[in-house]
Amino acid sequence: MYPKFRHEAMQEGHDAAVAEIDEQIAESKEHAEMFRSVLEKAAKRFAALAKVEEKHAKHYQAQKDAIAA
Numbered sequence: 001m002y003p004k005f006r007h008e009a010m011q012e013g014h015d016a017a018v019a020e021i022d023e024q025i026a027e028s029k030e031h032a033e034m035f036r037s038v039l040e041k042a043a044k045r046f047a048a049l050a051k052v053e054e055k056h057a058k059h060y061q062a063q064k065d066a067i068a069a
Contacts, residue, residue, distance in 0.1 A: 003025075005021055
């Protein structure tokens with residue numbers, strides 16, 4: 001979206017619009033990096049939680065098996 005608008009603004013000589021669009025592009029890249037970072041952290045945390053849940057499930061199953069025996 002922005003590259004097309006930027007190109008049109010350049011062709012029409014709207015330097016202020018080009019500068020604004022350049023700022024928006026840079027800001028969008030910053031936001032994308034922030035979201036990527038948060039998603040990476042979330043993935044690591046969920047992976048750790050999955051390991052804990054698996055350990056608990058095995059413990060509960062062992063207790064259930066012991067009661068059933």
